[in-house]
Amino acid sequence: MSQGQSRRPQGQTQAQANQQEPIKYGDVFNVSGELAAKPIAPQDAAMMQTAESMVFGQTHKGGTAAVMQSAATQNERSGVVCHTDMADVVGNQGVTVTETDVPGARIITESVAGQVVGQ
Numbered sequence: 055m056s057q058g059q060s061r062r063p064q065g066q067t068q069a070q071a072n073q074q075e076p077i078k079y080g081d082v083f084n085v086s087g088e089l090a091a092k093p094i095a096p097q098d099a100a101m102m103q104t105a106e107s108m109v110f111g112q113t114h115k116g117g118t119a120a121v122m123q124s125a126a127t128q129n130e131r132s133g134v135v136c137h138t139d140m141a142d143v144v145g146n147q148g149v150t151v152t153e154t155d156v157p158g159a160r161i162i163t164e165s166v167a168g169q170v171v172g173q
Contacts, residue, residue: 076132077094077128078093079094079141079171081125083169084171085166085171086169089143089144093139093141094125094141095135095140096137096139097139097140097144098141098144098166099119101144101148102119102151102164105149105164108151109162110151118171143167144166144167147166149165149167150165161173
């Protein structure tokens, strides 16, 4: 083995060496508890895209749904989630996008499983 080659830890298969850690909610958003440890899954992102579309008429470039979609796509390409996967906590508690109008401002709050991920 030449010096430039990396060495796989003993007992680890090639598939295990190539598998990446998933992008989790806690890696991207300021969340805690069970949600923070869950990988962002494609159906989670789809739910947020639907919620944003209902409130805004479309999803916003660089918004919460776009960030979730990007993370979910990377997780799917890495093989850590499937296209039909949804985090159980998200399936149980859902996603919400709310709009609150106050004098001189409009406040948008986006939540996943009851935790605010965007405002």
